[in-house]
Amino acid sequence: MTDAIAARHQAAEQIAAEAAALALGYFHRRADLVVETKASPQDIVSRADREVETLIRARLAALCPDDGFLGEELGVQAGTSGFTWVIDPIDGTSPFIAGLPHWCVAIALQQGAATVAAVTHVPVADEVFTARQGGGVRLNGALLRLDDAVRLTNSQTGIGASHRSDPTAMAALVQALLVAGGVFYRNGSGALMLASVAAGRLGSYFEAHMHAWDCLGGLLMVREAGGVTAPFCADGYLLAGGRVVAAAPQVWPALQDVLIAAEV
Template sequence: MSEPTQHDLDIDARYACAKNLALEAARLGMDFYRRRETLAVEHKGSDQQDVVSIADKNIEDFIRARLAEQFPQDGFLGEESGSADLKARCVWVIDPIDGTACFVNGLHNWCVSIGLLVDGEPFIGAIADPNHDELFHGCLGRGAYVNQTRLKASAATHVREGLTGAGTFHPRGKEHFIPFLEKLLAEGGMFIRNGSGALMTAYVAAGRLIGYYETELKSWDCLAGLVLVAEAGGLRNDFFRNAGLLRGNPYLVAAPGVYRQLSELIGPSLDA
């Protein structure tokens, strides 16, 4: 498939919009965050750890309205408000607050994630972390950056040489997660979980983490970050198989020197 040209789709405008909109939405998020104790918070289904706040909904509405105004022909997929026009060449995939549980509990591990699929491929990503004044951003073929600093995946060749991000989700439980942690520790590795899939993916692109495994992740948590990982020289599993865009899948991104080792520690469930 040939790469879409700027003339076809005005990639420049979409990239600039993604960066600016992520920063604007993050500032709006900080306004909510400073008064988080007054926010209405709901639980999704029976899982007490999976929460959504009025901030998530308001910020997604803000982002969606801005994108519809600037690029009315584009499709949209958001964590809170669902999908529209997914057959469009350009589809925005949004998480208004990735790390909501951290957000509502006063932990500084949350961000705004705005990604763009072009012809089904991750093409543009912007992840704004207002707590640390960092904007991770990238565009296919143009590199990936944190603010103005170019991102590069870790040069590690063994899991003992750095930290691995890891996470799980209660509906899928501990079936694959605990065995992975046991094997990682047995190899001399160490793990971290910060509560935001988008940030941990960005940290792999930045070389801060050597890899990140999640037993099941949604596309809005990682779409933007996948662009960064690819442009920083990292690797990923086939996340989009079996309708992964809508349903989610097991997820692994890693530095090239440890990807195979991590995938073997996870085992067949990664591609099940």
């Protein structure tokens, strides 16, 4: 089965590159896109999101016709192989539409309940994060490993928020983080911020609720870099989404203190 994972991972890297090129073309023509709102004015979707996910699904289905799919825009398609592809075609649609560079194409592969491979392609920065369970995480081919010198007080903590976030709780979190000597960072793409934790660019990341397509790949990357992550959707029901916590090993204890103080 390891060969099956490796083959799928390699295919995902190639398909993510094709998808990223398609998304980047739309990014450069974003003034022509029709933008629709979903759950709130901050929760948006465009033709680019749908067409990128359609491309990814079509390419993967041609190679692995028995695999299942879970995607942000096109929903669930059951499979029979035991493998499920979890796809966010453009994570960070708001920055994308605004002309900011903080967005990515995120693909994760589940085998049963385990995330076994992931690719996060960042087109504007020309960066590709890849990870395989037990095989490490790489950025443009270079192996990543977290530095034990990273602490809450000498790094940035990524914070995710959405229309599902409680404003009072988020304010308490920022206050507790600042009191503890930390600083916060947000760019609008949870998948990219999790990859940044794996790369040592951020010391940690927290979001009260994320969807599986936003975070499964990034959580695998953090673990493969030597970081710590909280269990996500421990009941196995990925459609519900859940709380996400990830950190470099020496940041984790202080981050837990912050979360306790903020009661989040």
